[in-house]
């Protein structure tokens with residue numbers, strides 16, 4: 001797989017400040033580590049909103065790597081970092097030791113994951129399946145860019161089929177190339193000629209194989225986190241001083257970004273009421289997290305449920321779809337408006353919006369009013385934070401983040417959000433079979449009443465729909 005580059009008119013003009021310190025053996029979100037050493041850039045695919053791999057993510061990567069190559073990839077004494085890459089459904093780059101070691105991709109049609117390895121993976125795991133061994137002479141040529149030809153090949157794993165991703169190893173055990181097999185094992189038996197592998201040229205990156213921990217990463221990023229924290233605290237104070245007539249509040253969704261935003265308001269010396277727009281389609285863990293956070297920090301929660309609006313609208317519109325998320329407006333914005341009008345008339349809300357979340361947010365202002373909630377002035381203290389800043393900060397502050405993240409969810413909203421990828425929906429279905437069955441029953445009933453084919457409800461086809469209304473709310477925080 002070639003390194004994906006941003007399109008010429010890519011909206012992601014701000015590069016993610018993602019580096020590695022080879023002295024501290026840790027990711028650093030800036031050019032200079034807290035230890036004083038100069039860091040080296042880690043080349044990831046844009047937008048590059050990198051984040052930690054949690055236990056569930058590590059297990060998934062290790063399982064699928066082992067299926068293909070015979071051994072797990074991530075050693076127990078290494079932290080792993082994920083980077084979501086634009087793809088048909090779900091694709092993640094895996095970063096170990098300051099290098100991208102592979103990508104994993106979900107193939108929804110086949111309902112399975114595939115690993116696309118890079119040479120650096122062999123620094124952490126010695127594959128025992130899907131390998132091709134070559135003699136020293138051939139290894140030298142291949143490293144210089146030659147093809148992998150039958151003469152010079154000394155071993156072919158008997159499991160290799162045409163199209164499989166393979167590692168090409170030297171007799172000494174060094175990885176000299178990765179690529180896709182052009183011949184199956186059977187075809188190589190007795191063959192004396194032919195190209196065996198189409199290699200994928202990737203520049204061999206610097207790899208740091210020293211053990212790492214998240215504590216190392218927190219220490220290495222101390223100065224950077226302090227600067228980000230200070231700037232965000234100053235922003236909060238500034239917004240409040242410029243809007244003395246508005247009641248300050250903090251929007252809380254149960255997600256990591258709104259938790260950091262809440263912590264920033266506490267650091268600014270404030271104890272703001274938490275606004276929670278309950279869609280009625282929340283995970284039980286999210287409802288519990290809202291309670292836990294309020295209790296831990298001694299804050300009040302003001303909540304309204306948008307469930308009634310959702311099901312009324314569902315009857316008319318059908319389920320929300322990827323490019324037609326009418327749900328945000330009816331079950332998020334409407335409750336927020338009710339809360340503010342009832343309690344204060346008008347309010348300023350600190351919201352966990354970040355520019356690296358999406359192309360649209362990259363262009364969003366830091367203070368704005370949503371046209372459907374004019375009584376709310378929204379402000380984004382962590383606009384310039386990446387997901388990694390957010391996580392390192394939450395780890396450092398030992399904040400009670402939503403446990404769903406550890407179960408492999410990277411964004412937390414309604415349980416059936418059409419914007420989730422199929423890979424994620426399969427996970428949710430397996431974990432919450434009752435909730436999911438109920439949702440599918442509603443889908444089937446609506447589908448039957450509107451002449452939809454049977455697979456519409458079952459095959460996730462309901463998620464895809466032509467957009468029939470221009471609505472800017474579908475990608476903006478409330």
Ligand SMILES: [Zn+2]
Nearest residue numbers: 021024033035
């Ligand atoms: Zn360092």
